[in-house]
Amino acid sequence: MQTTRRQVLVAGSALAVAGGGPALAQGPVPAPQRGGTLTVQLTSEQRVLNPAIQASTGVYVMASKIVEPLVDLDAQGEPVGVLAERWDGSADGLTHTFHLRRGVNWHDGKPFVARDVQFSAMECWKKILNYGTTLYQFLEAVETPDEHTAVFRFSKPMPQGLLLRALPDLGHVIPAHVYAGTDIRTNPANTAPIGTGPFVFKQYERGQYLIAERNPNYWRGNGQPYLDRIVWRFISDRAAASAALESGQVQFSPYSGLALSDISRLSKDARYTVSTRGNEGNTAHTVMEMNLRRAELAKVEVRRALCHALDLGFFIENFLYGYAKLGTGPIPSSSAPFYVPRAAPYPFDRAKAERMLDDAGYKRPSRGAMRFAQPLKLLPAPWGEYTVNFATFIQQSLREIGVRVEIEARDAPGFLTGVYRDHNFDLTTGWHQYRNDPAVSTTVWFRTGSPVGAPWTNQYGYDNPAMDRAIDVAATELNAMKRKADYQEFVKLAVDDVPVHCAVEHAFISVYAKRLMGSHNTPRWSSSSWHDAWLAPA
Amino acid sequence: MSPAVRAFLRSPAGLLGVALMLLVLFAALSADWFFPRDPLSLAGRPLQWPGQNPRLLLGTDNLGRDIAGFICHGARVSLLIGLVATVVAVGLGTLIGAIAGFYGGWVDDALMRVTEAFQTVPNFILLLVLVAVFGSELEVITIAIGVVGWTAPCRLVRAEFMSLRTREYVLAARGLGVRDAGLIFREILPNALPPVIVYASVVMAVAILMESALAFLGLSDPNIASWGNMIGAGRSVLRTEWYVSAIPGVAILVTVLAFSLVGQGLNDALNPRLQAV
Numbered sequence: 001m002q003t004t005r006r007q008v009l010v011a012g013s014a015l016a017v018a019g020g021g022p023a024l025a026q027g028p029v030p031a032p033q034r035g036g037t038l039t040v041q042l043t044s045e046q047r048v049l050n051p052a053i054q055a056s057t058g059v060y061v062m063a064s065k066i067v068e069p070l071v072d073l074d075a076q077g078e079p080v081g082v083l084a085e086r087w088d089g090s091a092d093g094l095t096h097t098f099h100l101r102r103g104v105n106w107h108d109g110k111p112f113v114a115r116d117v118q119f120s121a122m123e124c125w126k127k128i129l130n131y132g133t134t135l136y137q138f139l140e141a142v143e144t145p146d147e148h149t150a151v152f153r154f155s156k157p158m159p160q161g162l163l164l165r166a167l168p169d170l171g172h173v174i175p176a177h178v179y180a181g182t183d184i185r186t187n188p189a190n191t192a193p194i195g196t197g198p199f200v201f202k203q204y205e206r207g208q209y210l211i212a213e214r215n216p217n218y219w220r221g222n223g224q225p226y227l228d229r230i231v232w233r234f235i236s237d238r239a240a241a242s243a244a245l246e247s248g249q250v251q252f253s254p255y256s257g258l259a260l261s262d263i264s265r266l267s268k269d270a271r272y273t274v275s276t277r278g279n280e281g282n283t284a285h286t287v288m289e290m291n292l293r294r295a296e297l298a299k300v301e302v303r304r305a306l307c308h309a310l311d312l313g314f315f316i317e318n319f320l321y322g323y324a325k326l327g328t329g330p331i332p333s334s335s336a337p338f339y340v341p342r343a344a345p346y347p348f349d350r351a352k353a354e355r356m357l358d359d360a361g362y363k364r365p366s367r368g369a370m371r372f373a374q375p376l377k378l379l380p381a382p383w384g385e386y387t388v389n390f391a392t393f394i395q396q397s398l399r400e401i402g403v404r405v406e407i408e409a410r411d412a413p414g415f416l417t418g419v420y421r422d423h424n425f426d427l428t429t430g431w432h433q434y435r436n437d438p439a440v441s442t443t444v445w446f447r448t449g450s451p452v453g454a455p456w457t458n459q460y461g462y463d464n465p466a467m468d469r470a471i472d473v474a475a476t477e478l479n480a481m482k483r484k485a486d487y488q489e490f491v492k493l494a495v496d497d498v499p500v501h502c503a504v505e506h507a508f509i510s511v512y513a514k515r516l517m518g519s520h521n522t523p524r525w526s527s528s529s530w531h532d533a534w535l536a537p538a
Numbered sequence: 539m540s541p542a543v544r545a546f547l548r549s550p551a552g553l554l555g556v557a558l559m560l561l562v563l564f565a566a567l568s569a570d571w572f573f574p575r576d577p578l579s580l581a582g583r584p585l586q587w588p589g590q591n592p593r594l595l596l597g598t599d600n601l602g603r604d605i606a607g608f609i610c611h612g613a614r615v616s617l618l619i620g621l622v623a624t625v626v627a628v629g630l631g632t633l634i635g636a637i638a639g640f641y642g643g644w645v646d647d648a649l650m651r652v653t654e655a656f657q658t659v660p661n662f663i664l665l666l667v668l669v670a671v672f673g674s675e676l677e678v679i680t681i682a683i684g685v686v687g688w689t690a691p692c693r694l695v696r697a698e699f700m701s702l703r704t705r706e707y708v709l710a711a712r713g714l715g716v717r718d719a720g721l722i723f724r725e726i727l728p729n730a731l732p733p734v735i736v737y738a739s740v741v742m743a744v745a746i747l748m749e750s751a752l753a754f755l756g757l758s759d760p761n762i763a764s765w766g767n768m769i770g771a772g773r774s775v776l777r778t779e780w781y782v783s784a785i786p787g788v789a790i791l792v793t794v795l796a797f798s799l800v801g802q803g804l805n806d807a808l809n810p811r812l813q814a815v
Binding site: 238239242259260261262264265318319385389392393395396397399400406407408409 | 576578579580583584585600601602673674756757760761773774775776777778779
């Protein structure tokens with residue numbers, strides 16, 4: 001790893017602008033150094049580098065260095081302008097005006113203008129982007145009174161807080177002059193993106209690597225970005241990934257990309273930082289989903305009994321190396337604006353679980369015999385150790401209360417069609433990600449009306465009109481305090497009806513060499529633009 | 539005692555093989571006795587080293603399962619798969635090989651083209667395809683392993699039949715009016731079998747390895763205690779708790795070695811040329 005140029009910048013003020021945040025507040029502040037190549041390991045690739053049509057951390061971790069959103073979150077988790085400088089909203093929540101940053105150019109030299117925002121919002125976010133199609137369904141038009149103003153007009157009230165918290169994920173702007181008049185889904189720029197970000201797309205070799213290089217004309221100036229180049233390497237074998245990190249070929253493994261045993265081992269190695277910091281905005285739940293089409297699981301007492309049978313404390317401690325905590329409901333504890341502390345709803349109590357099943361009419365035919373005539377079919381989500389090991393743990397735990405579970409392992413496409421299109425499962429594990437506001441990608445797991453086959457939505461036949469009402473009321477409530485209260489109703493229903501058991505809450509784990517500085521200083525850092533990241537000499 | 543049995547008992551390799559095989563058989567038969575719990579159940583805290591807990595002789599894997607119990611119950615699965623897959627492969631191979639070798643001509647041509655079609659696809663790839671299409675239940679996997687392994691015994695039997703079908707005793711039987719089926723199964727097959735029996739032990743060893751390889755890739759039946767399943771699960775903790783993969787690995791090694799040694803012993807005993815020396 002050679003440092004070609006080193007440019008020592010004046011510390012202090014430059015860093016404050018760069019948003020060093022609390023990470024650098026401890027001890028003397030080192031001055032950022034220019035140059036160097038940051039190599040990042042990724043477990044898989046999605047073959048789409050356009051975050052305006054595909055919302056996924058797997059897209060952001062690469063593309064958000066090249067393509068920027070209107071708004072991101074700062075160190076405190078508050079919205080901060082990126083391509084939007086400032087914003088204001090009308091009292092009725094129907095109009096939101098974004099004043100765009102001036103003097104920003106696309107990587108191909110053309111100026112960034114309001115028309116780009118209009119095109120991205122109306123053609124991509126509203127029509128194609130997953131989660132965006134729900135969030136922006138009442139977006140009527142984006143008006144552009146001048147080149148640097150975009151006015152969003154909604155037909156139903158849109159809370160400003162919701163919009164601003166959604167935009168970091170669902171608000172990436174792509175160039176209209178590249179996409180207009182083409183088929184957006186097949187535009188070649190989807191794998192060779194043109195953006196306004198601190199890094200310029202260089203080369204993408206499927207299955208091997210993606211390279212982006214420093215944008216010398218980046219609008220933030222001040223010597224940013226500091227890195228010369230970023231290389232993302234796709235290393236799917238987790239043992240090889242940790243070896244690459246330890247040999248210094250890779251400096252950063254985001255999103256829990258290593259085996260938990262290796263993460264635990266590296267956490268004791270002084271050369272690496274192992275932490276969930278900088279990933280608070282990407283909190284996820286490992287869940288157990290129950291298909292209500294199965295007669296036994298249609299009874300809420302049975303669903304609750306199954307939840308009581310899981311000793312989740314044991315699971316977290318021994319299967320997840322302690323890198324998680326008990327889930328309390330669909331809104332995770334990391335979501336300060338919406339979370340109200342509550343206890344884990346289904347504490348481990350095997351005797352109670354057995355009693356509940358007895359009372360529901362599913363007694364064991366004889367001692368030690370199984371309660372249901374047919375075993376429950378469990379499809380483990382193939383998203384790594386959390387969901388696969390959780391499936392085994394469910395199988396082991398439910399057997400103890402007389403419920404036999406048969407696991408049917410499938411690859412990712414087979415799993416998605418089996419669960420979300422064919423509904424051919426009784427139980428499944430899953431990994432549900434929370435994105436700053438419940439209305440972005442959380443309530444969709446509980447509301448009816450998702451098209452059949454849409455992954456990560458309510459596909460287990462759960463249908464409660466009270467739930468639909470609670471979700472709709474909260475989504476259009478403009479008063480922030482009242483909105484928070486509305487969501488407690490949503491949480492209560494979700495926990496009581498428990499079609500999805502939000503069993504375990506965890507942030508993603510980042511493992512990175514201590515040389516990587518200016519990093520993990522915002523709540524969704526791995527998905528942010530890395531404009532202020534830099535590498536200390538090896 | 540027949541000379542073949544005596545010859546087998548003189549072969550040290552064969553004796554060692556039988557001893558190891560009995561060991562595996564004992565583990566399989568005594569599994570319910572010593573380890574009455576479901577081998578997939580949670581036996582204790584995951585990743586306890588062997589010897590750390592007197593109740594768990596070989597420790598626990600990363601899913602908290604008792605490794606000792608898993609190994610014993612896994613012996614049943616491996617033996618079952620090995621046995622059934624071998625019966626399928628050798629049965630199918632013998633039948634097709636016998637017909638092709640006995641009749642020759644266009645029958646032979648047709649059957650051999652089919653055999654070659656199977657042989658051109660690598661066995662394991664074909665197995666992956668079969669499992670992907672028909673699912674990963676134990677029965678499917680066992681039969682699939684048998685189906686991908688029938689070509690080698692088939693070729694072997696065909697070659698034996700081609701050399702035996704013109705021998706005097708076959709011609710004599712034919713002259714006495716014995717029908718084709720009688721010639722194939724009563725006259726030629728018993729004399730063609732020795733090399734097939736030797737080869738069957740290899741097929742059995744390969745079948746066990748194939749199931750393990752499938753399980754290692756996470757494609758075997760996850761609801762059974764199979765050694766390969768445990769190796770696959772243990773891969774993620776290989777750098778720190780290597781014993782999780784190593785112990786079932788040794789079990790596979792011992793079993794496969796046992797069958798190979800028995801095969802060698804049988805070869806020593808049944809090969810007339812070696813006997814003469």
